[in-house]
Amino acid sequence: MNAKMTSTPTSKIVDTTVGDGLRFYGIWLAGIAVLIVLPLIFSSGGSLTSFSLIGIAIVFALSYNILLGQTGLLSFGHAVHYGLGGFAACHMMNAVVSHGWPIPLPFIPLFGGLGGLAFALVIGWVMTKRAGTVFSMISLGIAELVASSSLILRSVFGGESGISTDRTSLPKILGLSFGPQLQVYYLIAFWLVISAIAMYALTRTPLGRISNAVRDNPERVQFIGYDPHVVRYIAFCFAGFFAGVAGGLAAINFEIANAAYLGAIQSGLVLFSTFIGGVAFFFGPILGAILVTYLQLGLTSVTGVWQLYFGIIFIGIVMLSPGGIAGLIMMHRPLVRAGTLPTVIPSYLLAAVPTLALACGVILTIESIARTHSGQGSPINLFGVAFSPASPVTWASAAILVAGGFFVARLSWRRVGEAWDRATTIARDRGYLA
Amino acid sequence: MTAAIEVRAVEKRFGNVGIIRDLNLSVAQGERHAIIGPNGAGKSTTFNLISGHIKPTSGEVRLNGDVISGLRPFEINRRGLSRSFQVTNVFARMSVWENVRCAVLWATGHRYAFWKNVDSLSEVRERTAQILDDIHLTHRRDVPAGLLTYAEQRELEIGITIAGGATVVMLDEPTAGMSHAETERAVSLIRRLTEGKTLVIVEHDMSVVFGLADRISVLVYGHIIASGTPEEIRRDPKVKEAYLGEEAH
Incomplete structure (x- = not known):
């Protein structure tokens, strides 16, 4: 009787894991299939550009959710890492061309990521000492600091005009020039898949789980052996890295990085996307990034006051469905x-x-x-x-x-x-x- | 044998107010030690001082002979001291399973690892399942901790506290607010789970205290006025006067 009692829950756990596992991989494979097929169905230049922007926005929003949804850190300056990633990628591309290094374009987003990570490593330790309002205020201050420096340090940030680059001058790989938008789209889709898998995997590690614990109750975490400061710091560095990857992808897409990349509007937009999508579920920011980028592209052409609609949508979601779109879906x-x-x-x-x-x-x-x-x-x-x-x-x-x-x-x-x-x-x- | 916990001449002042004055306490290895005292005597503050939640103004605290006063809570926890809280202090949005598993992770050596899949760590999984079984919450494993009943949350609180395998366990009023039946259940749970460990417990329910403790210390106005076996405490005239009152029953 006793043995039966203890064995029953275990076997049930195994059953659900296998079932969930199949469905889990199914969802990921379906997502990848959609990314591959999408440009074949909607092949106009306009939709390719939109899909590329959406892909970048998804990576950026997912990176933001490492902070907001996973670790409970409300940052008002996440675009700093995105922007610095973009600048790092542009400088790297120009350096590759001028020095003749054998680094093809698909590797460039990695350098964007390293740019975002480097800044997070330097500034993160001080920033993550405390969570809550203190963290939010410091993030706002740092964002302003970097944004204003970007106009002062002309050699690094190129002043008003920014740093431009030419993605087609890099060494070719598999005969791809990355001139056509379709090739850039697939490059973005590739990095989107890699980044999304990596960020999802991160939530399933001991660090990812403890990040959630720090979000829920930083005090208690200290009494199960963890320093919440260290947890926040590592999470912050990961968020900075993937924001940098998104910035690197943007630099490739636009062939330029400028001060707008790391400004307050960009920081606000990623917060907006992530929150509307829903911070409590991994796929929430994906939905949010798709919707917000789509609205941004669509609304600007039909109305002059599109920001007003953004505001109304944001207030509506915050008041009526704090869990965002993902929360609404999962309620069912x-x-x-x-x-x-x-x-x-x-x-x-x-x-x-x-x-x-x-x-x-x-x-x-x-x-x-x-x-x-x-x-x-x-x-x-x-x-x-x-x-x-x-x-x-x-x-x-x-x-x-x-x-x-x-x-x-x-x-x-x-x-x-x-x-x-x-x-x-x-x-x-x-x-x-x- | 060195004492599990040794508090020597500890003082805690908030501004001019001395909350704890000349606190001396010794808890032997494997002992079940209860701290009792009227409301506001400083029992929770004593817990906070020992566990590193607040730092003493002066004096020192030793754990297994090593000075721990001045260390931070997670450093003390890593040395084998774990505590629970009077007000339920769990990870409300995470499931019961996740709550206990998080408490297991450091002790099983996984620390801040971001290169391991937490679901495939068999030792962690087994230990978590064992603790859920111990605290009778296996059937509630997927429920967010914030949705548990009060008594279940108190049990989860104990589960989180013992999950790391600490040798010194401190429980702050584990049965507060429980019904009589729930209290009995909780006491047998505590007795079983702290077998072979050192236990320090703050408790108001005298039947729990006298049933569970090997030794009792009486704290009044931030000072321990008596320390001894339940029998000694019961007979101590100072305790009768200061705490148990005029022999009301």
Whole structure:
């Protein structure tokens, strides 16, 4: 009896690991397959550029999550490592060309990473002495320091114009010149896969686990033998390295590194992407980077006040879903397992209508105000319907959509809540929810 | 034989206020030692002084003969002293399994390793499973620690404390806030898990103290007024006066 009692949980653990293991590798292989196939389906120059930027943003956001999600460090200056990685890569590329070193382009992101790492090694020990507000404030200060130095130290950072380079002049490998964007895309995709696997693997090491413990409770960590300062420092160095890799990829992609790489906007953008995606899950920053880069590229062409929408989305996520998109998705896992997901879907569809109406109302309001004030008065195109920003009809429809949408959305989301309660109760009864 | 813990003339002042004055305490190897005293006597401060959470203003603390006062908590922990907290102090967002495993990692020599897969470390896995079994939380292994019941969190707290294999274990009010049945369960758990180790325990529940301890020290206003076997403590007139009161029952 006793032997049976102890052997049962062990065998169950083995079973789930094998099942999870298959699914785990399946997800990674599917991701790699998507990266390979993507440019074959969307082969226009514009989409290739977008995919390249998204790939870089994913590496950068994942590196940021080593700090924020894994170790609980809120940095306002992560772009410093990204930027220094970019500059390191540019200088390296130029040095390779002028000295004739036999280093082909695919190895350059590694030097970007070393650039980011070097700065993290130097500055990190002081920065990670404390977590929380102290760390955040120091990161902000360091970011400003480096950003202002970048305009002063002209020989290193090239002043306003930055350091430019030519990726096609490096020694060829496998006959690839890396002139065409398609080749650059695959280079970025390659480094994305390598970096993502490495960063995921890092979460599965003793250091990765202890980083989580430091995030949750740095005081207690000291009483299980660990110095939280050392843990934070090593995590900080890894984050700096992979941010540098992302910066190196950007340098290859744009063939330039300038002060904008390491500025506050870039630091804000990575925080934004990571948080919107969700810091609690490894894949969260990936979703966030995809969405934010896509929005950034898409919104700028349709509206002049795209930052305003970024702000609204950010506030919305922080207030309504602190777990980000990944948190929203993973909330549904117990329901999927318990088989009660279909019971909440109808309420979602019902709530989507007024929510969409509310969103349209907000967009109409913002665009009317923005376009009237900027004096352009160009019509607002919303799902193929043109609205004149100066017309009272537009204002009236905006008001009706906002007020009516808000009122009905409140009622319908309440019904979503009720459906959720029922579904989670069943899931709990069936043992899929703690 | 050197004492497991030796506190000599330790003083702790916060500004002008002396919280601990001339504290002397000796805990022999393998002894179960209880520290009792009224609220505000400085029991938790004593724990904090020994475990390195705060540094003494003067005096010294020795662990197995080596001076540890002035060392930082993780350095003291690595020398084989582990403590629990009065207020539950676990890793709330991590699963029960992860909580215990983290506490096992340093002691099994994996330190800050970032080149090993934590799931494939068989010694770590076995030890973690053993401790979960010991604290009866195997069935809750995947639950985030923050979602456990209060009694379960207290058990996890003990599990984390003993997971590193420390030879000196200090438990700060492990049964505080527990029902009678939960307390009994916790006491038998403590008795079993600290077999062959040195145990220092702060406890308010006198039935726990007198049932568990080999020796008892009575702390009043930051000073130990008596130290001895449960029988000696029960008869000591100073203790009766200062702590147990006028023989109320």
